[in-house]
Amino acid sequence: MNSAxxxxxxxxxxxxxxxxxxxxxxTTGKSGPPATARRRRxxxxxxxxxxxxxxxxxxxxxVVVLYPSIAGVxxxxxxxxxxxxxxxxxxxxxxxxxxDDMARESIRNTLLLTVAVVVVQNGIGLLLAxxxxxxxxxxxxxRVIFFAPAVVSPVMxxxxxxxxxxxxxxxxxxxxxxxxxxxxxxxxxxxDPSLALWSVAAMVIWQYAGYSMVIFLAGLQGVxxxxxxxxxxxxxxxxxxxxxxxxxxxxxxxxxxLMLSTIGGLKLFDQVYAATNGGPGTSSETLSxxxxxxxxxxGKFGYSTAVAxxxxxxxxxxxxxxxxxxxxxxVTA
Numbered sequence: 001m002n003s004a005x006x007x008x009x010x011x012x013x014x015x016x017x018x019x020x021x022x023x024x025x026x027t028t029g030k031s032g033p034p035a036t037a038r039r040r041r042x043x044x045x046x047x048x049x050x051x052x053x054x055x056x057x058x059x060x061x062x063v064v065v066l067y068p069s070i071a072g073v074x075x076x077x078x079x080x081x082x083x084x085x086x087x088x089x090x091x092x093x094x095x096x097x098x099x100d101d102m103a104r105e106s107i108r109n110t111l112l113l114t115v116a117v118v119v120v121q122n123g124i125g126l127l128l129a130x131x132x133x134x135x136x137x138x139x140x141x142x143r144v145i146f147f148a149p150a151v152v153s154p155v156m157x158x159x160x161x162x163x164x165x166x167x168x169x170x171x172x173x174x175x176x177x178x179x180x181x182x183x184x185x186x187x188x189x190x191x192d193p194s195l196a197l198w199s200v201a202a203m204v205i206w207q208y209a210g211y212s213m214v215i216f217l218a219g220l221q222g223v224x225x226x227x228x229x230x231x232x233x234x235x236x237x238x239x240x241x242x243x244x245x246x247x248x249x250x251x252x253x254x255x256x257x258l259m260l261s262t263i264g265g266l267k268l269f270d271q272v273y274a275a276t277n278g279g280p281g282t283s284s285e286t287l288s289x290x291x292x293x294x295x296x297x298x299g300k301f302g303y304s305t306a307v308a309x310x311x312x313x314x315x316x317x318x319x320x321x322x323x324x325x326x327x328x329x330x331v332t333a
């Protein structure tokens with residue numbers, strides 16, 4: 001049964017025995033959501049980072065990274081000595097770089113050192129990863145031992161290897177060679193211009209081969225065991241399983257290792273400076289040691305920033321080309 005609207009209040013109340021509680025609305029007959037629903041604010045995304053937390057990090061990044069980088073590009077075209085005024089010299093610093101014997105020798109040494117580190121370090125890292133991925137009881141201990149040098153300071157490693165390379169016949173590597181009857185192989189490892197660069201490469205490889213091992217090991221553990229089992233059932237040997245099953249699936253790990261070792265080799269400084277200081281002569285100079293000496297030994301900050309700019313552009317170009325090639329290989333592997 002329906003009831004008549006209340007004429008005195010201006011609001012009608014309609015009831016129906018089968019429709020539940022009464023609905024009260026305006027007498028005009030128009031319906032719509034309550035006013036509180038229309039005024040409701042949109043919900044805030046709970047995962048959005050508050051700007052108050054982001055801004056301090058951006059300020060620190062701008063002060064520590066962006067400003068020095070932009071200022072370095074600017075000073076590369078000046079004769080700034082680190083203090084006082086300066087004048088704009090255009091491309092003079094870059095012309096000097098092309099005719100600087102030390103700089104040209106450092107470019108050659110940097111490339112040779114990078115090639116040696118990339119090839120040997122990743123080769124040893126892959127072999128170590130294959131070894132500790134096998135089902136042996138001491139694999140966990142071996143992983144720790146091989147990776148441990150990577151967490152040691154590069155300067156500490158350089159001083160350790162300076163003792164190993166001690167030219168004294170009774171100490172270090174020369175002492176070991178003499179003790180096992182290989183005294184004819186004893187050398188002045190860091191004092192011989194033909195050996196100094198390769199001696200530095202050996203210490204770098206020793207320190208970071210375990211780092212490459214860990215990345216390859218992660219890739220090996222991502223290879224499904226079912227693929228190896230299927231290849232074994234089909235009669236594939238150990239080398240064939242590695243060549244056609246494991247190696248293609250290691251492409252992402254190989255990309256990471258080659259990128260990291262290439263960038264690290266091109267900007268090597270700590271081990272070189274602590275072990276040889278770029279010597280003897282310029283036989284182990286790298287671009288990083290040259291720009292350091294030009295800035296803090298000779299006071300040529302403008303020229304040193306020009307060397308740094310060339311190094312940064314070269315590293316970026318090599319890295320981009322390498323990354324594009326390796327990514328394409330991942331797709332086709």
